[in-house]
Amino acid sequence: MRPAIVLLSGGLDSATVAAIARRDGFVVHAISFRYGQRHMAELAAAARVARHLGVASHRIIDLDLRAMGGSALTDDIDVPKGRSPHEMSEVIPITYVPARNTIFLAYALGFAEVSDAKDIFLGVNAVDYSGYPDCRPEFVSAFEQLANLATKAGVEGSRFTIHAPLLNLSKADIIQLGRSLGVDYGLTSSCYDPAPSGEACGRCDSCQLRLQGFEENKIADPIRYAA
Amino acid sequence: MRPAIVLLSGGLDSATVAAIARRDGFVVHAISFRYGQRHMAELAAAARVARHLGVASHRIIDLDLRAMGGSALTDDIDVPKGRSPHEMSEVIPITYVPARNTIFLAYALGFAEVSDAKDIFLGVNAVDYSGYPDCRPEFVSAFEQLANLATKAGVEGSRFTIHAPLLNLSKADIIQLGRSLGVDYGLTSSCYDPAPSGEACGRCDSCQLRLQGFEENKIADPIRYAA
Secondary structure, eight states: EEEEEOOOOSSSHHHHHHHHHHHHEEEEEEEOOOOOOOOOOHHHHHHHHHHTTTOOEEEEEEEOOOTOOOOOOTTTTOOSSSHHHHHHHOOOOHHHHTTHHHHHHHHHHHHHHHHHHHEEOOOOOOTTTTTGGGHHHHHHHHHHHHHHHHSSHHHHOOOOOEETTTTTTTTTHHHHHHHTTTTGGGGOOOSSSSHHHHHHHHHHHHHHHHHHHHHHHTTTOOOBBBO | OEEEEEOOOHHHHHHHHHHHHHTTHHHHHHHEEEOOSSSSSSHHHHHHHHHHTOOOOEEEEBBBBBTOOOTTTTSOOOBSSSSOOHHHHHOTTTTOOOHHHHHHHHHHHHHHHHHHOOOEOOOOOOTTTTTGGGHHHHHHHHHHHHHHHHHHHHTTTOOEEETTTTTTHHHHHHHHHHHHHTOOOOOOOSSSSSTSSBOOOOBBBHHHHHHHHHTTTOOOSSSOOOO
């Protein structure tokens, strides 16, 4: 059983990715980040998902991305609501956090190196999040190349693999795959702007994409939405 | 005057790099990391150097690399002393911190993006630190490539440049260059294992390389060493 590092945000995508890593025979070491996001609902969800999937370990890393600023996910900027699919795809959204996936993967690489893991899984998706530069296949390949130059393990001849198994799947495909692997999506949290009670807003880009994915599967999303 | 992000550790190399960035006409925004290193002498040195060079800003970022483990610089592992140049070059030293430069550059990239800076400077050196995988020219190029794929600015057509002006200089060359730019090396700290009073040990790899660099220039190192 080989170890793998899985970036687990608590959302639908990363829960599915963790289940895929488990299916593929990896011992899953999950890592999540407390990065100054405006709400903690996603970290609570990450902990629920980690328990549900029976991961070998789950670390929460403190990162101060708020000091960096420049995003509606960390700053006091309004999260856009009710955007059309066309609007979502045409510009890089204000919910983009500068260099976030680069920083997350850099940490994952450090943990992989000290854990003798050669595999890192992340739930980026090029279809739904085409507006995020660090969710594209060329970003993932460039990071894999960097990983093999940046590390002792890489220099000594091991190869790191960055797995992004959702890269070309639609949200509906991801949900279908996750359900076949036994993922309980009722434990996940995707909303960019949940109510203090934890209920999802239903109107931010992330909620809209999620709801549409369930709708295309003709099943109800098990999480609660604000009325 | 274009802004640049400079990784400033408080050591001899990064002080020189900050002076080079200033010479090249950049407005210097320095960043340092409190990353669980065993001693704080280098952060105090970074603050002195930042003041001395009159940088536009100096941010200290908290990072928990100690949670990651695996290095004599963050863990309770003895720093090697009195190694010969041959021993220094033949294996990756225990003072290597997993993925450290990848994490530092990832942060620098985020700050560059929010500051509209297209230039990042770091003091890696392939001659003296050939044992560190993330101090090699191919690592720097791979990160530059990643930076242009990872970011909104990169996607929108700006190009990031990762400057590593010391890459092929010897320690003696670096000292000579820095002195010509007015760097006061008495403010810097290079030791991996300084005394509580701040005095350098004189025997770790970093002290030895530094002392040799001053010796080759036939000048005295202005910092204090333990007797």
